[in-house]
Amino acid sequence: MWRLALRAEVIGVGTELLLGQIANTNAREISTALATIGVDVLWHGAVGDNLERIEKAVRTAIDRSDAVVITGGLGPTSDDITAAAVAAAVDRSLVRDERLAGLIRGFFEARGREMPESNLKQADLPEGATPIEPEGTAPGFFVEHEDTLVFCLPGVPWEMEAMLEKTVLPTLRARSGEAVTVSRHVLTVGLGESALAQAIADIVEAQTNPTIAFLAGGGTARVRLTAKAETTPEAEALIQPVEAAIRARLGRAALEPGEDSVGGVFSSIARGNNLTVATAESLTGGLLGAHLTEAEGASDFFAGSLVCYSTEAKREVAGVDPAILEAHGAVSAECAVALAEGAARVYGTDVGLSTTGVAGPARQEGKEPGTIFVAAWVRGRSEARRVQGYGNRANMRLVAVNSALDLARRMILDANR
Amino acid sequence: MWRLALRAEVIGVGTELLLGQIANTNAREISTALATIGVDVLWHGAVGDNLERIEKAVRTAIDRSDAVVITGGLGPTSDDITAAAVAAAVDRSLVRDERLAGLIRGFFEARGREMPESNLKQADLPEGATPIEPEGTAPGFFVEHEDTLVFCLPGVPWEMEAMLEKTVLPTLRARSGEAVTVSRHVLTVGLGESALAQAIADIVEAQTNPTIAFLAGGGTARVRLTAKAETTPEAEALIQPVEAAIRARLGRAALEPGEDSVGGVFSSIARGNNLTVATAESLTGGLLGAHLTEAEGASDFFAGSLVCYSTEAKREVAGVDPAILEAHGAVSAECAVALAEGAARVYGTDVGLSTTGVAGPARQEGKEPGTIFVAAWVRGRSEARRVQGYGNRANMRLVAVNSALDLARRMILDANR
Numbered sequence: 001m002w003r004l005a006l007r008a009e010v011i012g013v014g015t016e017l018l019l020g021q022i023a024n025t026n027a028r029e030i031s032t033a034l035a036t037i038g039v040d041v042l043w044h045g046a047v048g049d050n051l052e053r054i055e056k057a058v059r060t061a062i063d064r065s066d067a068v069v070i071t072g073g074l075g076p077t078s079d080d081i082t083a084a085a086v087a088a089a090v091d092r093s094l095v096r097d098e099r100l101a102g103l104i105r106g107f108f109e110a111r112g113r114e115m116p117e118s119n120l121k122q123a124d125l126p127e128g129a130t131p132i133e134p135e136g137t138a139p140g141f142f143v144e145h146e147d148t149l150v151f152c153l154p155g156v157p158w159e160m161e162a163m164l165e166k167t168v169l170p171t172l173r174a175r176s177g178e179a180v181t182v183s184r185h186v187l188t189v190g191l192g193e194s195a196l197a198q199a200i201a202d203i204v205e206a207q208t209n210p211t212i213a214f215l216a217g218g219g220t221a222r223v224r225l226t227a228k229a230e231t232t233p234e235a236e237a238l239i240q241p242v243e244a245a246i247r248a249r250l251g252r253a254a255l256e257p258g259e260d261s262v263g264g265v266f267s268s269i270a271r272g273n274n275l276t277v278a279t280a281e282s283l284t285g286g287l288l289g290a291h292l293t294e295a296e297g298a299s300d301f302f303a304g305s306l307v308c309y310s311t312e313a314k315r316e317v318a319g320v321d322p323a324i325l326e327a328h329g330a331v332s333a334e335c336a337v338a339l340a341e342g343a344a345r346v347y348g349t350d351v352g353l354s355t356t357g358v359a360g361p362a363r364q365e366g367k368e369p370g371t372i373f374v375a376a377w378v379r380g381r382s383e384a385r386r387v388q389g390y391g392n393r394a395n396m397r398l399v400a401v402n403s404a405l406d407l408a409r410r411m412i413l414d415a416n417r
Numbered sequence: 418m419w420r421l422a423l424r425a426e427v428i429g430v431g432t433e434l435l436l437g438q439i440a441n442t443n444a445r446e447i448s449t450a451l452a453t454i455g456v457d458v459l460w461h462g463a464v465g466d467n468l469e470r471i472e473k474a475v476r477t478a479i480d481r482s483d484a485v486v487i488t489g490g491l492g493p494t495s496d497d498i499t500a501a502a503v504a505a506a507v508d509r510s511l512v513r514d515e516r517l518a519g520l521i522r523g524f525f526e527a528r529g530r531e532m533p534e535s536n537l538k539q540a541d542l543p544e545g546a547t548p549i550e551p552e553g554t555a556p557g558f559f560v561e562h563e564d565t566l567v568f569c570l571p572g573v574p575w576e577m578e579a580m581l582e583k584t585v586l587p588t589l590r591a592r593s594g595e596a597v598t599v600s601r602h603v604l605t606v607g608l609g610e611s612a613l614a615q616a617i618a619d620i621v622e623a624q625t626n627p628t629i630a631f632l633a634g635g636g637t638a639r640v641r642l643t644a645k646a647e648t649t650p651e652a653e654a655l656i657q658p659v660e661a662a663i664r665a666r667l668g669r670a671a672l673e674p675g676e677d678s679v680g681g682v683f684s685s686i687a688r689g690n691n692l693t694v695a696t697a698e699s700l701t702g703g704l705l706g707a708h709l710t711e712a713e714g715a716s717d718f719f720a721g722s723l724v725c726y727s728t729e730a731k732r733e734v735a736g737v738d739p740a741i742l743e744a745h746g747a748v749s750a751e752c753a754v755a756l757a758e759g760a761a762r763v764y765g766t767d768v769g770l771s772t773t774g775v776a777g778p779a780r781q782e783g784k785e786p787g788t789i790f791v792a793a794w795v796r797g798r799s800e801a802r803r804v805q806g807y808g809n810r811a812n813m814r815l816v817a818v819n820s821a822l823d824l825a826r827r828m829i830l831d832a833n834r
Contacts, residue, residue, distance in 0.1 A: 015628075015630060016630060016641070016790075017445075018457075018458045019448055019449070019452050019458070019641075020444075020445045020446065020448030020450070021443065021445075021449070022445070023442045023444070024440065024441055027434075027441065028438075030438040031435055032437030032438070034437075035436050041435045042437075042464070042465060043463070043474075044461070045462050045463075047459070047460060048459060049630075053460075076611065076614075081631060116615065136807075156634070157634075157808065158807070161809070193492075213433060213466075224433070224438060240494045281706075282554070283584060284707070284710075285707045285715070285722075286702075286706030286707040286722050286724065287703060287707040289698075290702045290814075292702065293702030294702075294810075296778060299726050299727055302725045303730045305702075305704045306724075306734075307696075307703065309706075309721045310716055310719075312720070313720045313764055316764075316765070317721060345784045347730055347733075348733070361715070393711075393713065395574070408528065
């Protein structure tokens with residue numbers, strides 16, 4: 001039997017979203033989480049701190065969705081009006097929750113600070129709502145109206161995430177039955193989106209469950225396979241043969257499964273081969289190391305980075321031969337190789353990675369923005385790759401990071417053959 | 418005379434947004450840009466690759482907005498259906514634009530690649546639409562319906578940004594007259610959002626234009642002042658006295674104006690004082706250097722970073738005295754100071770910055786996640802600061818980055834007094 005999946009809508013509240021001062025990353029986090037329990041997010045929205053427009057957006061969402069998750073506007077200041085707007089949308093009045101009021105008072109007392117009386121408005125919830133205890137200082141709540149569950153969570157990402165995990169997901173999982181959506185990715189580096197799509201066009205054509213889509217950015221292109229079924233194993237069984245066919249077609253261009261980023265795949269290969277790693281970075285300014293240390297436990301294999309932004313630092317800190325800089329410049333395959341070797345030598349690691357290039361917008365050493373060289377040194381063997389960066393400065397730096405990691409990955413895997 | 422500002426809506430198209438696979442950063446970029454020309458963005462939305470829901474969202478947007486900016490779904494694959502959905506929403510048919518078709522053919526010919534016939538669908542626009550030439554491979558377009566301008570741009574951020582700049586902004590500026598919205602920020606580090614709000618509550622109460630709001634994250638809290646007027650100088654004149662009053666109240670806690678990030682403010686101070694800078698990073702793994710090199714021209718003052726993730730690297734690469742590591746551990750004020758000194762010594766710079774701490778989720782050296790020490794060494798004087806990280810691992814690393822930069826900023830400014 002195939003159950004109908006719950007339909008959900010995610011609404012961000014806050015004029016800062018509409019002014020572009022922050023990106024709505026909460027919508028992304030919530031969508032990812034709801035997908036794992038088989039809830040279909042069909043709409044995202046954002047509105048400013050305006051009572052009428054919030055109320056209208058919530059009414060529309062209640063009409064068309066089974067679940068609405070609202071973030072933001074639950075703080076103590078006068079522009080925090082989400083609770084009032086939701087109360088209006090569900091035709092109820094605001095009532096003070098005395099237990100929450102006590103928690104808020106206690107928070108200030110415990111810190112020996114005086115509580116502005118206005119903070120107690122955070123304990124005012126639509127009548128009949130279920131309070132969600134604060135993770136930081138703002139409480140959340142949820143309320144049911146016309147068979148739709150409306151969740152209100154703070155806009156601060158980590159407070160939102162904790163409530164999502166502890167309250168929203170269990171509550172919705174209990175309603176949605178066993179329907180699940182499972183997504184798997186096949187990640188590639190250095191292939192364009194069109195080339196990737198063309199390479200597997202016939203496999204894509206033949207599919208409806210899983211559905212297949214393409215995502216590109218930062219020098220990577222990924223295939224996303226999304227299957228729906230009653231249980232996770234059933235969804236995985238639908239994906240498995242299609243993913244296998246795609247991986248067989250792409251060969252080494254498809255990164256190893258199990259990790260969601262090039263940094264994650266590389267880290268897992270380095271760990272699996274007992275290789276220690278260091279980097280020497282020019283145009284990425286530390287970003288390559290930052291990617292390798294995003295997840296906990298990187299100290300298992302990652303020693304550190306030499307960020308050598310100036311030519312002098314390349315010479316003095318990473319030990320690049322002045323003759324190389326003289327003959328080829330800092331933006332060259334030769335310099336990239338010397339940097340990778342330097343990183344491995346200085347940190348005494350098995351692997352050294354490097355990046356150098358022109359992130360733009362101006363030219364450098366007479367070279368165009370987008371001219372990027374990455375190199376890897378793996379136990380005595382070194383290789384460089386010329387990569388074409390594209391897009392803005394931030395994207396070019398990502399292209400460099402991902403290309404360096406992919407080059408080292410291929411060298412390690414090839415050495416194992 | 419006060420002209421009514423144009424009301425705008427931004428819609429992202431793509432199931433990848435609803436599955437949470439990417440954040441809708443396009444909405445942010447577009448909102449920021451529209452604000453600068455006085456267009457009020459009142460709604461953000463996102464819908465999947467579903468003809469009916471895209472059409473519905475566009476119809477709703479046309480009903481309530483003067484301008485609609487849609488991103489995504491303009492590619493060559495079968496799930497790219499934005500043009501068809503917009504055509505339906507404005508009650509027109511799709512017509513091939515032969516000039517665009519020629520450009521697309523030419524793109525493939527120039528690269529000696531065979532063009533899949535399906536790519537020509539990118540030249541099919543709603544009747545009467547104005548084409549926007551491709552920046553990458555996907556063309557855009559705009560069409561007017563019931564006095565509303567509907568712009569369709571590709572989802573790839575840099576292609577979208579180029580069309581926004583070249584076509585959307587000039588077209589809307591011509592319609593919106595001279596009304597502008599200007600925002601200014603007062604950035605603080607180390608103050609909580611509530612403490613900041615309390616410190617300037619009376620100033621906030623007294624204001625309606627500019628409006629004042631608070632934004633927090635990554636160890637920073639900022640006050641945003643937004644004024645509307647007919648011209649930019651008039652809007653700035655409204656903001657100026659209020660901003661001055663806030664800065665006077667906050668003193669050194671308010672970062673210097675002119676830059677939008679702590680890294681930007683610090684970079685500008687370092688440049689202004691002719692100070693060269695290097696960093697030695699543990700828990701931030703390179704992120705501090707990456708922040709300092711986000712903008713072009715960092716090589717003026719930034720030499721590089723020593724990322725010393727392992728204890729061995731702290732000793733061998735940054736030259737931290739083993740006795741310090743023995744007595745205090747790597748997560749200590751003493752180690753932070755030694756790292757900052759080490760960075761300045763190795764790179765021969767005037768300033769050294771450092772970070773060390775526990776980003777979590779696990780404890781380290783018996784210390785809780787969120788235990789962070791940052792230090793700065795400025796021409797022979799050093800100082801460390803114990804900072805409390807909060808939120809998830811990524812947020813804790815941002816707290817460390819911003820705290821280190823702020824500490825060095827204060828030391829440099831204090832030395833100048």
